[in-house]
Amino acid sequence: MSIILDKVNYIYGQGTAYETYALKDINLEIKDGQFIGVIGHTGSGKSTLIQHLNGLLRATSGTIYYNGEDIYTEGYSMRALRSKVGLVFQYPEHQLFETTILDDVCFGPMNQGLDKNAAQLRAFEALHSVGIPEELFDQSPFDLSGGQKRRVAIAGVLAMKPEVLILDEPTAGLDPKGRDEILDQVAELHAKQHITVILVSHSMEDVAKYVERIIVMNQGSVMYDDTPKNVFRYYKELEQVGLAAPQVTYLMHELQEKGFPVSCDATTVEEAKQEILSVMRS
Amino acid sequence: MLRDITIGQYYPTGSVIHRMDPRVKLFGTLVFLISVFAYKGIVGFAIVTLFLAALISISKVPFRYMIKGLRAIMILMLITALFNLFLTPGEVLIQVWKLKITKEGVMSAIRMAIRLTYLILGTSLMTLTTTPNQLTDGLEKALKPLAKIHVPVHEISMMMSIALRFIPILIEETDKIMKAQMARGASFDEGNIIKKAKSLIPLLVPLFVSAFRRANDLAMAMEARCYCGGDGRTKMKPLRYQSLDYQAYAVLILYLALLLALRVVL
Ligand SMILES: Nc1ncnc2c1ncn2[C@@H]1O[C@H](COP(=O)(O)OP(=O)(O)OP(=O)(O)O)[C@@H](O)[C@H]1O
Numbered sequence A: 001m002s003i004i005l006d007k008v009n010y011i012y013g014q015g016t017a018y019e020t021y022a023l024k025d026i027n028l029e030i031k032d033g034q035f036i037g038v039i040g041h042t043g044s045g046k047s048t049l050i051q052h053l054n055g056l057l058r059a060t061s062g063t064i065y066y067n068g069e070d071i072y073t074e075g076y077s078m079r080a081l082r083s084k085v086g087l088v089f090q091y092p093e094h095q096l097f098e099t100t101i102l103d104d105v106c107f108g109p110m111n112q113g114l115d116k117n118a119a120q121l122r123a124f125e126a127l128h129s130v131g132i133p134e135e136l137f138d139q140s141p142f143d144l145s146g147g148q149k150r151r152v153a154i155a156g157v158l159a160m161k162p163e164v165l166i167l168d169e170p171t172a173g174l175d176p177k178g179r180d181e182i183l184d185q186v187a188e189l190h191a192k193q194h195i196t197v198i199l200v201s202h203s204m205e206d207v208a209k210y211v212e213r214i215i216v217m218n219q220g221s222v223m224y225d226d227t228p229k230n231v232f233r234y235y236k237e238l239e240q241v242g243l244a245a246p247q248v249t250y251l252m253h254e255l256q257e258k259g260f261p262v263s264c265d266a267t268t269v270e271e272a273k274q275e276i277l278s279v280m281r282s
Numbered sequence B: 001m002l003r004d005i006t007i008g009q010y011y012p013t014g015s016v017i018h019r020m021d022p023r024v025k026l027f028g029t030l031v032f033l034i035s036v037f038a039y040k041g042i043v044g045f046a047i048v049t050l051f052l053a054a055l056i057s058i059s060k061v062p063f064r065y066m067i068k069g070l071r072a073i074m075i076l077m078l079i080t081a082l083f084n085l086f087l088t089p090g091e092v093l094i095q096v097w098k099l100k101i102t103k104e105g106v107m108s109a110i111r112m113a114i115r116l117t118y119l120i121l122g123t124s125l126m127t128l129t130t131t132p133n134q135l136t137d138g139l140e141k142a143l144k145p146l147a148k149i150h151v152p153v154h155e156i157s158m159m160m161s162i163a164l165r166f167i168p169i170l171i172e173e174t175d176k177i178m179k180a181q182m183a184r185g186a187s188f189d190e191g192n193i194i195k196k197a198k199s200l201i202p203l204l205v206p207l208f209v210s211a212f213r214r215a216n217d218l219a220m221a222m223e224a225r226c227y228c229g230g231d232g233r234t235k236m237k238p239l240r241y242q243s244l245d246y247q248a249y250a251v252l253i254l255y256l257a258l259l260l261a262l263r264v265v266l
C-alpha cells in the first residue's frame, strides 16, 4: 500500500504566454505509515506536488498510483481518493464558510455520505484532537483568532479520517506554542492511528524533530530524498538553494572545528545534548 | 480551470503595438469600432478585414489565443443570429411551420455575426496588448479636460485600475477555495439546479469574506502611504507621445477617411 509517482511533470498555463514548468520528472514512492517532510525554497513546487497526490491537479505527463491503481484511468473515483488522502492547504482558515464551527467541520464527513449524527461525532472528535474547547463549537468560525481558525480548518480535514494526511505549512504565522501543539497532535495521530503524514514546512527544526524522511524540492525537481541526518549532511548545498540545516547542526559543526570530537549527525536539540554529554563524559 | 478566461488579459510579446501609447490604442479601438459599423459593400468589408488581420499579425499575439475569448460570447452571437434569421421580413427562402427564413434575414444574420466577432477581436486586441495600468493611465490622461467641469477623472480611473487588478486576484482566490473545498469532498457540477446552487455556498462565502478583507487591507495600505486623491499627484512614468505614436495616428485617420469616403462614393 503506497502512493507512487512515476515521471510526473506539471506545467502551469500550458499554451499561454505564462507557462511555468512547476514539476520536472518526479519519481517518488510514499509508503504507508511514513512521516515525511517536504522542504524547498519559495516557488520550488511543494504545493504543486502535494496537490497531485489527491488528484486536484492532473499531471501534464506521467502517472500516479494509489495503492497500485492508476488514478488517471477512466472511471477512477477522485472523490473517493480525496476522502482517503486528506489535504490541508496553506492558510486553510480562508476556506471556512458555515455558521457554526461544528457545522463547518461536518462538511467533509457529510460529503463522504455520513448522516448528521455520525458526522457530528467525527467533528467532535476532530475538534477535540486539535484542542478547540467545547464551548466554542456553536460559535461562528469567523469570530475566532487566526490560530483557532487554523485548528478548526485542520479539524475539518481530520474529521474525514484520511489514510494519508498532507499538511501544507500548517504552522505558518502561529506562535511557538501553537505550532508545537499542532505538530504534536499530528505526531500523535501518526503514532496512534498509523496514518501516513506528509508535512510541508519551512522550519528545519520542525522537520528534523518530527519526520523520518525528508524530500528536498528545488526548482521543480527532487534534490534529495533521505533521512534527516543524511539530508542535513548536505547543509552547504542546501544553503545554495535557499535552505539551511537546523541550528544545532551548525553548532555541532563549529564544535567539531574547534576540536571537540563530536559527530555532526545531531539534528535536534535533544540529540545534540546526548552527543555532547556522551563526549564530555568519556 | 478558471484560467481559461482571456477577456481583459495582457499577453506580452513586445511588439510595436505593445509599445504604443495607450491613448493611441484607445483612439484606435474607437476608430475600429466605428469602422465596423460604418463600412459598406464588399470592398469596405475587405478593407476592415485586412486592417484587423494586419493588426493581429503585427501584435504577434497567437490567433488561437485571441479566439479563445470569443467562446464566451458564442451564445450571445447565436441568439442574435437566430433573431435576425427568423424575424427579418423579406423574400422567403424556406418556411417551416410559422417560421420563415428570408434572404434578407440570412444576410443580416451573417453581417451581425461578423460585426460582433470583429468587435470582440478589436477590443480584445487592445486589452491583450495593453496592461491594465497603462489603460487606466491613458484613460485618465485622455479624459483630463473633463476634470475642469468637476468630473472626478482621477478617482474613476483609480477605481477602474483597482477593479481590473482585482479580477485576476479573485480568479486565483476562487481557484484556491474551490480546490480546498474539493479536498473536503465538495463537488461543483453534480445534481440538479438547486443542488448546484447550494454547492456554491462553500465557495461564495469564503470568496466574499476574502474580497472584503482584501479591499480593507488595500484601503489601509493606501492610507498608510498618504494617498489622498489626484490633486497634485505626479506620475513616475508620465505618458509622452513618441514618433511611433504620431505615425499610428496618421494611419488610423487615413483608414477611417478611406472607409468613410468609400461609403459616400458607393
Ligand atoms: N496557479 C498557478 N498558476 C501559475 N503558476 C503557478 C500557480 N501556482 C504556482 N505556480 C508557479 O509554480 C511554481 C511552483 O509553485 P508552488 O506553489 O508549488 O511553490 P511552493 O514550493 O509551494 O512555494 P511556497 O513555499 O511559497 O508555498 C512557482 O514558480 C509558481 O510561480
Ligand SMILES: [Mg+2]
Binding pocket: A046, A047, A048, A090, A168
Ligand atoms: Mg506552497
